Amino acid sequence: MYDLAVFWEWLGFGVRWLHVITAVAWIGSSFYFIALDLGLRKAPDLPPGAHGEEWQVHGGGFYHIRKFLVAPERMPEHLTWFKWESYSTWLSGFALLMIVYWAGGELYLIDQSKAELALWQGILISAATLSIGWLVYDRLCKSGLAERPTLLMVLLFGLLVLMGWALNQVFTGRAMMLHLGAFTATIMSANVFFIIIPNQKIVVADLMAGRAPDPKYGKIAKLRSTHNNYLTLPVVFLMLSNHYPLAFATQYNWIIAALVFLMGVTIRHYFNSLHARTGNPTWTWLVTALLFLAIMWLSTAPMHQPLEEAEAQPMTATEQRVAAAPGFAEAHDVVLGRCSMCHAREPVWEGILWAPKGVLLETEADIARNARAIYVQSGVTHAMPPANVTFMEPEDRAAIVAWYRAATE
Numbered sequence: 001m002y003d004l005a006v007f008w009e010w011l012g013f014g015v016r017w018l019h020v021i022t023a024v025a026w027i028g029s030s031f032y033f034i035a036l037d038l039g040l041r042k043a044p045d046l047p048p049g050a051h052g053e054e055w056q057v058h059g060g061g062f063y064h065i066r067k068f069l070v071a072p073e074r075m076p077e078h079l080t081w082f083k084w085e086s087y088s089t090w091l092s093g094f095a096l097l098m099i100v101y102w103a104g105g106e107l108y109l110i111d112q113s114k115a116e117l118a119l120w121q122g123i124l125i126s127a128a129t130l131s132i133g134w135l136v137y138d139r140l141c142k143s144g145l146a147e148r149p150t151l152l153m154v155l156l157f158g159l160l161v162l163m164g165w166a167l168n169q170v171f172t173g174r175a176m177m178l179h180l181g182a183f184t185a186t187i188m189s190a191n192v193f194f195i196i197i198p199n200q201k202i203v204v205a206d207l208m209a210g211r212a213p214d215p216k217y218g219k220i221a222k223l224r225s226t227h228n229n230y231l232t233l234p235v236v237f238l239m240l241s242n243h244y245p246l247a248f249a250t251q252y253n254w255i256i257a258a259l260v261f262l263m264g265v266t267i268r269h270y271f272n273s274l275h276a277r278t279g280n281p282t283w284t285w286l287v288t289a290l291l292f293l294a295i296m297w298l299s300t301a302p303m304h305q306p307l308e309e310a311e312a313q314p315m316t317a318t319e320q321r322v323a324a325a326p327g328f329a330e331a332h333d334v335v336l337g338r339c340s341m342c343h344a345r346e347p348v349w350e351g352i353l354w355a356p357k358g359v360l361l362e363t364e365a366d367i368a369r370n371a372r373a374i375y376v377q378s379g380v381t382h383a384m385p386p387a388n389v390t391f392m393e394p395e396d397r398a399a400i401v402a403w404y405r406a407a408t409e
Contacts, residue, residue, distance in 0.1 A: 181238030245358030
C-alpha cells in the first residue's frame with residue numbers, strides 16, 4: 001500500500017501534466033481564433049462568401065487568412081479540425097478529478113462539518129454536477145435567448161453563482177472551487193462536442209453534396225464559441241485556486257468565485273475590443289482591479305473551526321483506523337513538534353498567517369486525515385518542513401514512514 005501511495009502521487013503528477021499541456025493547446029487555439037475573428041477586415045478582392053481577411057506575420061513568414069462566414073463555394077482538399085484539444089483537456093481533467101477528489105474524497109472532497117455524507121454519496125454529487133450544468137445551460141441557449149445574448153450571459157452567470165453556493169454547502173472549499181471550474185469546463189467542452197463540431201460537420205456534408213449550407217449553423221456555433229471565450233480565464237483561476245487557501249479556505253469562497261467570473265468578462269472585453277479595433281477600454285483595468293481588491297478583502301474571513309470545536313468533533317471510521325495504527329503516537333508527536341506551528345488554525349510561525357495550502361495538523365483527526373500527504377511530504381521526501389527549518393531528524397521521518405506503512409498494511 002505504501003508503494004501504491006508513491007505510484008498514486010506520480011500518476012496524479014503525470015495526469016496533471018497532461019491536463020496542463022492539453023489545456024494550453026485548447027486555450028491557445030481558442031484565444032487565437034477569437035482574436036483572428038475579431039481582427040478580420042473587408043477587402044475589395046474577397047471571393048464570394050468571404051466575410052473578411054487578415055494578414056499576419058510570424059516565424060519569419062507572412063500568413064494571408066480569409067474567413068467564409070458560412071462556407072466556401074466548394075469543399076477544400078485539406079481541412080484542419082480543432083476539436084481534440086478540447087476533448088483531451090476534458091478527459092484528462094476528469095481523470096485528475098477522480099484521482100484527487102474521488103480516491104482522496106475523505107480528505108479533499110467532503111466536509112463533514114457541512115454535510116455528513118458517505119464517500120460514495122459525495123462522488124455521486126460530484127459526477128452529477130458535471131452534467132447538470134450543461135443540461136440547464138443548453139436548454140437556456142435553445143429557449144430563444146440566443147437572440148438576446150446579453151441576457152443569456154447574465155443568466156449563465158446566475159447559474160454559476162448558484163452552483164458555487166450549492167457546492168459549498170456539501171464540499172470542502174477546495175473541492176467547491178475545483179468542481180465549479182470542472183462544471184464550467186464541462187459546459188465549454190460540451191459546446192465543442194455537441195454543438196460546434198456537429199454544426200461544422202453539417203456544413204461540410206452540405207458542401208460535399210453540392211447543397212448551399214444554412215448560415216444558422218455557423219451563427220449557433222459562434223455564440224457558443226463566444227461563451228467559451230469569456231469562461232476560459234475564470235476556469236484557469238478556479239483550477240489554480242487549490243494551491244491558495246486564501247481563495248478557497250474562507251467563509252466567502254463562493255462569492256470570490258463569482259467575482260472571478262466577472263473579472264474574466266472585464267479582461268476578455270478589453271482584449272476583444274483591442275483585437276476588433278473598436279477602442280481601448282482602459283476602464284476595464286479599474287473594474288478588474290476593484291474586483292480583485294474585493295476578493296482580497298473577502299479572503300480575510302476565515303472558515304476554520306476553533307481548535308476546541310475541532311478536537312471535540314468525532315473522527316470518521318477511516319481516521320479512527322489510521323489513528324489506531326502502531327506508531328501513531330510517535331508520528332503524532334513528530335508532526336506536532338515539527339509541523340503544527342505553521343499548519344495550525346492560528347499559526348505561530350513568524351510571517352505565516354494561514355496554514356500553507358489550508359492543511360491543518362493540530363488534532364489527531366487532522367493528522368490521521370492527512371496521513372498520505374504527511375507520508376509523501378515528510379517521510380518519502382524531504383519537501384516538508386521547507387528547508388527543514390524545524391530540524392526534522394532522520395529518526396522523525398522514519399517514525400512517520402513506519403506509522404503510515406503500518407496503517408496501510
